[in-house]
Amino acid sequence: MTPSFRFLSRPILAALLLAGAALAAQDKDKPKFDGxxxxxxxxxxxxxxxxxxxxxxxxxxxxxxxxxxxTDSRKANKKKDAEWLKSILDGKDKMPAYKGLLTEADASRMITEILRKFAARR
Ligand code: HEC
Structure with a gap:
């Protein structure tokens, strides 16, 4: 390894590690949907x-x-399905986007079968 290459390799390695960490973090939040x-x-x-x-x-x-x-039904009931659908598919601030992993129909199921039931249960 030439000295100039060694000088370059450190930031490149750091960048690769960062990219790897970002990918790993993304995978944790974005597993494949199996139905x-x-x-x-x-x-x-x-x-x-x-x-x-x-x-x-x-x-x-x-x-x-x-x-x-x-589970805060008062707040949850003020939210429209369409608004939640958009948050799930497109993301919102820290909330990751699930477009490409969930179809619109999958996201709708998430809302009716999971999210709306949290509020109903309390
Ligand atoms: C990395 C953390 C994180 C993950 C993973 C995550 N969310 Fe979120 N979610 C958030 C945050 C933070 C908000 C609030 C965004 C805001 O209002 O600024 C949010 C908001 C939402 C909202 C909108 C609520 C509202 O009316 O303000 C919905 C719906 C939602 N998430 C559903 C989901 C679903 C379904 C999944 C899994 C497929 C999911 N989230 C995964 C962090 C996350």
């Missing part, structure tokens, strides 16, 4: 939104990236 909507909630969404949609972990601690409490 099981409940499983997808658990695998893709619950890390930020909580298994029960409240934005809290099992011990009741607020999760850092929750954004919205789906």
């Amino acid at each position: 099981d909507i409940q499983k997808y909630w658990t695998d893709a969404c619950s890390r930020c939104h909580g298994a029960n949609g409240s934005g809290r972990d099992a011990s009741g601690r607020q999760l850092p990236d929750a954004g919205f409490d789906f």
Whole structure:
């Protein structure tokens, strides 16, 4: 390895590592959808939104990236399906976009079968 190449390799390596970390982080939030909507909630969404949609972990601690409490029916009922559909497909601030992983029909199922039921349950 020539000295000039060694000088270059460090930032390149750092960039590759960063890209790798970003990809890994993205994979964690964006698993492939296999048709099981409940499983997808658990695998893709619950890390930020909580298994029960409240934005809290099992011990009741607020999760850092929750954004919205789906069990708060008063707030949830003010939200339109179309608005949530757009958030799921296109993302919203820290919320990742799921276009390409979920179809519009999949995202609609997520809303009616998972998100709306969180509010109804409380
Ligand atoms: C990296 C964390 C993260 C993941 C993973 C995530 N979300 Fe979110 N989500 C957020 C945050 C943060 C917000 C709030 C965005 C805002 O309002 O600024 C949000 C907002 C939403 C909203 C809009 C709520 C509202 O009315 O304000 C919906 C719907 C939603 N998420 C559904 C999902 C679904 C379904 C999944 C899985 C397919 C998912 N989220 C995965 C962080 C996440």
